[in-house]
Amino acid sequence: MRRRAAAWIAIYLLLVLAPQAVLLLGEVPPGREFWWDFSMALGFAGMAMMGVQFALTARLRPLTAPFGIDIIYLFHRYLAWIALALVLVHFGILWLGYEEALGPTIDPREAPWELTAGRAALVLFALAVITSEWRKLLRLEYGLWRYAHVALATLGFAAAVAHILGIGYFTAAPVKRVLWLSVTLVWVLLLVWVRVAKPWEQKRHPWRVVAVRPERNDTWTLALEPDGHAGLKGFSPGQFAWLTLRGSPFGLREHPFSIASAPEDLPRIEFGIKALGDFTGRIGEIRPGEVAYLDAPYGVFSIDRVPDAAGFVGIVGGIGVTPMMSMLRSMAARADRRPVWLFYGNKTWEKVVFREELEALRSRLDLRLVHILEEPPEGWQGETGHVTRELLERHLSPELRPRLHHFLCGPPPMTAAAEKALHELGLPAHRVQTEVFELV
Ligand SMILES: Cc1cc2nc3c(=O)[nH]c(=O)nc-3n(C[C@H](O)[C@H](O)[C@H](O)COP(=O)(O)OP(=O)(O)OC[C@H]3O[C@@H](n4cnc5c(N)ncnc54)[C@H](O)[C@@H]3O)c2cc1C
Structure with missing residues (x-):
């Protein structure tokens, strides 16, 4: 898996850098100055990164398998900022040092169309990033945001391709024009696959x-x-x-x-x-x-991904119990007798979802259930409050801990506290896995 992850990172770098390398081959426009060429390079790199952004959210199974889809989405989010910064610096350098390249006016009715396309791409990309980063602050409903995001990204990308081809700098030679059009075609096909072919498959099944x-x-x-x-x-x-x-x-x-x-x-x-x-x-x-x-x-949040684990620890809160239910039900069906500890945090005893089924599963599994209640009923003998290092130490022996795989899923403050506690207990990072119930 690590090798596959490294291979994907290498492919990513190749995809981002290849357009620049190819554009520099053959006939190259006479270099102006360092800052001019640097600005062009940033523009191309930013554009290539924006293009690869489509692939990152296309839910390509071979790509998501080594990392997990949440990590890929996080990557998508941070890379969007880097790509936007590159394009902004590309524009900033021209604005500061080569104002004549930006044309006599920004009025789209009079400005050359290819420059307007470039400016439009910049604004659309910026809007796509800003509305994603601050969606909640802007009170954008999730469904509406998704439509807007797809529209902004697609239009921004189309405008950027038009800008590059319209300017023709580095792409004037027919072979380079073909290269850019082919790269664009690949991105368009990806979009068609995600938005048309995959939903079509779902409709048929x-x-x-x-x-x-x-x-x-x-x-x-x-x-x-x-x-x-x-x-x-x-x-x-x-x-x-x-x-x-x-x-x-x-x-x-x-x-x-x-x-x-x-x-x-x-x-x-x-x-x-x-x-x-x-x-x-x-x-x-x-x-x-x-x-x-x-x-x-x-997803990669599964006991099947860690066959070498001697046992498992689930640290979950509220509805975060669902992936653990799947794993426990599966272990029971497989008669898997490896030990499992389930630390399950809830506000009250009445709110403990699947409580009866978990109790019943104890007879079919080597399962230790540790309920943690924020507001325990009178006479409660079990754990209270939140997951802490001390609480985990009370239940897990130091000899066994490093051989157990830990699955965390729940409200972010809970998983953060559990991650911190496990880190303090010396658990290696590869033995701790967190599932987030929010992708963006
Ligand atoms: C990997 C994963 C597994 C999950 N498993 C479960 C589960 O087993 N049981 C469960 O109850 N919940 C689960 N969730 C959470 C569930 O997806 C959200 O609660 C649900 O989408 C909220 O939608 P809503 O319209 O009811 O709520 P809203 O109030 O409209 O949304 C609440 C928040 O949920 C997020 N959200 C809304 N719609 C989506 C969407 N389409 N995709 C992603 N996030 C969205 C947004 O951040 C939003 O602000 C899981 C989430 C993820 C990412």
């Missing part, structure tokens, strides 16, 4: 809702079965799916949820969904027989 069951704490179990096809392939316990209900797979209204059931239960799959917002708040209204679409499975 619908799922049916077979049960909607209330659980504790405003949570619903939603069960699906494949409708006229074999169902999920290659699903490992703990992975997640993008789910579309009451909508088209061509829309952007899909939501990610961990699959709470085990691969051994296939073709049926179940989700545990907490009613929190616009989409999740309506799960209780869904009726058996309704159609659903899935893009799945994704």
